[in-house]
Amino acid sequence: MNTPSDSNPFTPDTDKPLIGVVMGSSSDWKTMEHAVQLLTHFGVAHEARVVSAHRMPDDLFAYAEQAGPRGLQAIIAGAGGAAHLPGMLAAKTTVPVLGVPVASRHLQGVDSLHSIVQMPKGIPVATFAIGDAGAANAALFAISMLALHDPELATKLHAFRAEQTEAARAMTLPV
């Protein structure tokens, strides 16, 4: 069976990634890099790679089957259009799957959102907003889950929230 490709141009695998970031195509990177940037910012061990549900289904199954044994705590999966990647990962692993709908060319990601969010009862995918905000929030959600058992990470997360609050309070309007 094929294993997930390690020849893609994205972040190099760490020795022991806690979070897997996968996407259906390199064209999803502009969206999914927002998740990777936050994981990097918080110092969370992660990996990022292309795992296409339709173009490399054997790799998808292998990735999902190996996710638990490899120690992944969550998988952030982004895809656009007929976005089956998050749901099929969730079908093959009990590692939490966080789905990110990528904006599609013709339907602006509404198709992606519906494809990811409308899972059948029994196979959950936590679904986030379409686009950059969804990718960033999926990473923050994964970080929140890890922070439950990592006080140092929890402190960083509180500081991040406090910075955001201060930035919002400092906002001015042109009137």
Ligand code: RP5
């Ligand atoms: C999906 O098809 C991918 O997640 C991507 O959003 C979309 C288009 O892929 P490309 O044709 O740009 O490779 O599988």
